[in-house]
Amino acid sequence: MSSTSSSPDPAGARDPRVREALRRHRRRTVMLQVVLLVTWAVAGLGCGVLFADVLQDAWPGKYLGFWFAQQGSILVFVVLVLIHALVMNCLDVAHQRAIAGHAAEQAAS
Amino acid sequence: MSIQGWTFVFVGITFAAYLLIAWLSRVRDTSGFYVAGRGVPAAANGMATAADWMSAASFISMAGLISTMGHAGGMYLMGWTGGYVLLALLLAPYLRKLGNYTVPDFVGDRYESSVARLVAVVCAIFVSFTYVAGQMRGVGIVFSRFLEVDVTVGVVIGMAIVFTYATLGGMKGITWTQVVQYWVLITAFLIPAIAISIKLTGSSVPQVGMLEMLSKLDGLHEELGFASYTTPFAGGWDKLNVACVTLSLMIGTAGLPHVIVRFYTVKNVKAARWSAFWALLFIALLYLTAPATAAFARYYMIESLNGKQSEELPSWFTSWEQTGLVLWLDDGDGRVAYRGGEQADDNEIFRGGKLGAAELTTIRVDHQAWLTSGGREGQDGRAILRAKGLAGPDRDIIVLATPEMAALADWIVALVAAGGLAAALSTASGLLLVISSSVAHDLYYRIIDSDASEAKRLTVGRRVIGLAVVVAGLLGIFPPGFVSQVVAFAFGLAAASFFPAIVLGIFSKRVGTVPATCGMIAGLVFTGQYIVGCVYGGWPPWCFGIGPQGIGVVGMLVNFAVTLALTPFTKPPSAEIQELVDSIHEPELSSDSA
Secondary structure (H helix, E strand, O other), rough: OOOOOOOOOOOHHHHHHHHHHHHHHHHHHHHHHHHHHHHHHHHHHHHHHHHHHHHHOOOOOOHHHHHHHHHHHHHHHHHHHHHHHHHHHHHHHHHHHHHHHHHHHHOOO | OHHHHHHHHHHHHHHHHHHHHHHHHOOOOOHHHHHHOOEEOOOHHHHHHHHHHOHHHHHHHHHHHHHHHHHHHHHHHHHHHHHHHHHHHHHHHHHHOOOOOOHHHHHEEEEEHHHHHHHHHHHHHHHHHHHHHHHHHHHHHHHHHHHOHHHHHHHHHHHHHHHEEEEHHHHHHHHHHHHHHHHHHHHHHHHHHHHHHHHOOOOOOOOHHHHHHHHHHHHHHHHHHHOOOOOOOOOOOHHHHHHHHHHHHHHHHOOHHHHHHHHHHOHHHHHHHHHHHHHHHHHHHHHHHHHHHHHHHHHHHHHHHHHHEEEEEEEHHHHHOOOOOEEEEEOOOOOOOOHHHHHHHHHOOOOOOOOHHHHHHHHHHHHHHHOOOOOOOOOOHHHHHHHHHOEEOOOOOOHHHHHHHHHOOHHHHHHHHHHHHHHHHHHHHHHHHHHHHHHHHHHHHHHHHOOOOHHHHHHHHHHHHHHHHHHHHHHOOOOOOOHHHHHHHHHHHHHHHHHHHHHHHHHHOOOOHHHHHHHHHHHHHHHHHHHHHHHHHOOOOHHHHHOOHHHHHHHHHHHHHHHHHHHHHHHOOOOHHHHHHHHHHOOHHHHHOO
């Protein structure tokens, strides 16, 4: 399970189509991470701290700023990590399929 | 059966279970000792991470902190959960992909430097010892209150248990004990919260019950002069400081070595992602309930004391009064008045803080003389304690005393004691393993004697963990400070040292040895001197008014700034390392996950 056994063989890494698949996977990963991190910042630091007073006063008696600081932000965090696990594992499978399909093509030709 | 009887039963059963697991999961090789043979299922690792994570501070002190801080207490809740998002997205899967044993191991390999490794080892040991001190104090509090044994005896018993399962089973023993400890602590936290919620609000969901309580609580606060419980930034915490502490705790969470190391124990990257989710879910169970417990405790604390005469005072008050964690100094009318804010001069409820028993007795004797003489002799103890900032009960008793305040069944009160011990011991053992692996693996094997045999390395690992247990025990008997405060400092230091080094190590191919090492040292020195200066040196918070608890964010920025500023002037890492960084980001092939 060390780093050497999990990296693809050098010949595979040089193949342009494998490299393209890797680039696509990396691009999608970064996009997902940016979206999730922005949500993380808005829910936690934004609603929980920076705009907590605005939220609290916007609907008097509903304690929305308080609720976000002590409940809402945590619920958002759990959902974010769940989405990350689901989507990333799907992206990994999609990548493995792309590589396997390409390898099968090569073997056939 | 009495509370004490039930406590003996619960503590006895749980401790016996921990020892049994220790025997069943003893290990013979270093892979088992440091990373549990990388065979821990994702959900089990999630539970172990949660138990590892939720310390005596989370269990005993956090609800108490929120209870006294109101809205601002949310920074602990957000800080200690939000960090898992960073961990799950940016660190855990990549570190697992690389497959090291420890965090210093990653730093040393990625930056190809023994110096970087050594700095990381020092950081890991320092952070872990700061943190473990808080745990041992928690063990001491629980033992001295519920089993009425001396704090020292309590700490020694706790240490003996940890010593047994940590030296026998290493990470494997610790993991499976933590799984059990998670269920002990979460049951012990949820049952009283639900029982109190039903009793106080009629709702069996504490989170819903809390929302119904808030207007009543705000009303009481206003009447008695306390700052509003729900209004943001009402009680002494401004927006900047709340934001800084929240961020420090989040980033510190992501950089704490005993949490990161848990992700090395799972089978593959996929399992690392899932186990981050399970961990946060299991943690959220407690963290979503803690604010409810805090609100209920606040209500009881005010209602059950105010206006009472000494014979009407609840029994929990008298038993906690003996520990000095809550004190009543009457103004002469024979009725308790718990006040705050502009009515603080009338407040009669205090805590002993760090004052010794002799000092407290002097204050009480002088106060009695002051009362009987009508102010001609002696001294008003209330003014003395107020001047020392000791108004209000100690936060550490809130969770432990709330079930008694709500007059819940004896077995529930006793269950809380077992839960507090589980929380403290599980975190302590995780930290002790980090200390052991940092010294035995990174320092001894990787730097001092790289020819050491497997058996020799295992022996060294066991010896170091044994020694660390003894040091941690000493820190518990002679505690360096307030539980939560000590822990909050560990986060600042972790945020300022590890987080930037690991993130840049994963996401940049350009950052090399010298900038990373200088960055870590700069972050650590800046944060360390600021905390020590502000807390012990009496400095004003000179950095934009940011308090010592939130300074970790600035330390992290210093670390990033130093690292990135030096990078263009130093040579990039070798070709192999650049290839290694590329390989971290490549998805696993299906053969790996088999």
